[in-house]
Amino acid sequence: MNIILIVSDTFRYDHIGANSNLGIRTPHLDAFAAQCVNFDNAYVGSFPTIPHRTDLLAGHYVYQTRGWAPLASGEATLATLLGREGYVNQMIVDHVQFFRPGMNFHQGFDGWQAVRGQAGEPYITDPVPVELPCAPEKIRMPDKAVIYLKNVYYRTQEREHFVAQTFSQAADWLERNYTHEKFFLYIDTFTPHEPWDPPQHYTDMYDPGYVGEKIFWPRYDRCDYLTEPELRHARALYAGSVSLVDTWFGHFIERVKHLDLWDDTLIVFNADHGFYIGEHGYIGKHTVLEPKQGWPMYREVSRVPLLVHVPGIAPRRTDALVQAIDIMPTVLEVAGASVPEGIHGRSLLPVLNGDSEAHRDAVISSPLLPTEADALVYSTVNDGEWTLMDPGGRGIETAELYNLAADPGEEDNVIANHADVAQRLHERYVAELEALETEPSRVELRRWPSDT
Numbered sequence: 001m002n003i004i005l006i007v008s009d010t011f012r013y014d015h016i017g018a019n020s021n022l023g024i025r026t027p028h029l030d031a032f033a034a035q036c037v038n039f040d041n042a043y044v045g046s047f048p049t050i051p052h053r054t055d056l057l058a059g060h061y062v063y064q065t066r067g068w069a070p071l072a073s074g075e076a077t078l079a080t081l082l083g084r085e086g087y088v089n090q091m092i093v094d095h096v097q098f099f100r101p102g103m104n105f106h107q108g109f110d111g112w113q114a115v116r117g118q119a120g121e122p123y124i125t126d127p128v129p130v131e132l133p134c135a136p137e138k139i140r141m142p143d144k145a146v147i148y149l150k151n152v153y154y155r156t157q158e159r160e161h162f163v164a165q166t167f168s169q170a171a172d173w174l175e176r177n178y179t180h181e182k183f184f185l186y187i188d189t190f191t192p193h194e195p196w197d198p199p200q201h202y203t204d205m206y207d208p209g210y211v212g213e214k215i216f217w218p219r220y221d222r223c224d225y226l227t228e229p230e231l232r233h234a235r236a237l238y239a240g241s242v243s244l245v246d247t248w249f250g251h252f253i254e255r256v257k258h259l260d261l262w263d264d265t266l267i268v269f270n271a272d273h274g275f276y277i278g279e280h281g282y283i284g285k286h287t288v289l290e291p292k293q294g295w296p297m298y299r300e301v302s303r304v305p306l307l308v309h310v311p312g313i314a315p316r317r318t319d320a321l322v323q324a325i326d327i328m329p330t331v332l333e334v335a336g337a338s339v340p341e342g343i344h345g346r347s348l349l350p351v352l353n354g355d356s357e358a359h360r361d362a363v364i365s366s367p368l369l370p371t372e373a374d375a376l377v378y379s380t381v382n383d384g385e386w387t388l389m390d391p392g393g394r395g396i397e398t399a400e401l402y403n404l405a406a407d408p409g410e411e412d413n414v415i416a417n418h419a420d421v422a423q424r425l426h427e428r429y430v431a432e433l434e435a436l437e438t439e440p441s442r443v444e445l446r447r448w449p450s451d452t
Helices: 027-033 049-058 078-084 142-151 162-177 200-204 228-258 324-334 419-435 440-445
Strands: 002-008 037-039 088-093 111-114 183-189 265-270 282-284 306-309 316-318 363-365 379-382 386-390 400-403
Touching (some): 002 228, 002 324, 027 228, 027 265, 027 306, 049 078, 049 324, 078 324, 088 162, 162 183, 228 265, 265 324, 379 419, 400 419, 419 440
Parallel strands (some): 002 183, 002 265, 037 316, 088 111, 088 183
Antiparallel strands (some): 037 306, 265 306, 363 379, 386 400
């Protein structure tokens, strides 16, 4: 069985057309979803970008230990374990963070290709004129935005966009390598992560005729620094970037089928987290609004797409609660490889086969736990019915609780009337930390006050 694992950074669950009624145009992903097991309750584990890749490729959480950090040299990863089974492993990415010194995310791969110039990576030094499309105070990283604009200065056609290059190189690799007995192809595209810079016709699908500042790399903050037209256009830029991903994903899947690989290839499409574009009053995914102050992780950020095509398994939707750590053991089981002891993930095959609709009783989404008692970091505990935004030792006065059936948008905080539910979910969270052998001081720091 061949394996293709695709990650699209910052891709919201509700921005696949088949998953919502937001009017997002993703015909190729919609068609793919109709041929997959579509997980409606896949959630972030370790947050954000790099911690998620560790969850995904190594099968264990890092939010309770090291957070944003390199893969340890010699760590048992999906690539190294598949390599021992005779797989030819290839990584193709436009994600610059993988290749920063010492990150080690390429370990275990026989080959790796990197599309250069994304997200302000130092690349083009030519003295070309660039102009920011909006006031610099509205941009998250103005200096990097200038570098990014230099990097794309010579771009004239859609196929030169980063996601287009990444999927095109992956399709070309398939054409040259499809005759291997078995292969593992890992594709990771930064799009639709900001900067949002799709070809104009993609943005025009969602906000035609806009005249004004283009907030293509918004400052993470409360969204009221933007006018309503600017915020609407920011949504259009993001949606256009999503549709751009869809187009080139479609070209890639067409090549998979043209090379007669569809019936012998496990294909997974996933994302690391989503993004707020005005929901809950935010724009961004996290920030420090005040010293040591974090944001709650509502479902616009914590819920992610997970589409899994397994030859011979009928397509359907499932409500099973799952996370990225479960992908590694699933792939290994499909490949006939041994699953290493000590990982936190569990194979999804019983769910994929339709033998079970339950996988986890709860999922926890979290940034790195704080080391200082006055830091406010929210972890999200979700049991499928309720979501608790758990602020650790700060207690019930800063926590938030939502009933997902009655309030899927998580807008009505009902913790005052359901403190018993909050207590139960918090105890579930503490038990998880203890089971993960979290440093005791961090667990104690996050215990609910005894008087609530």
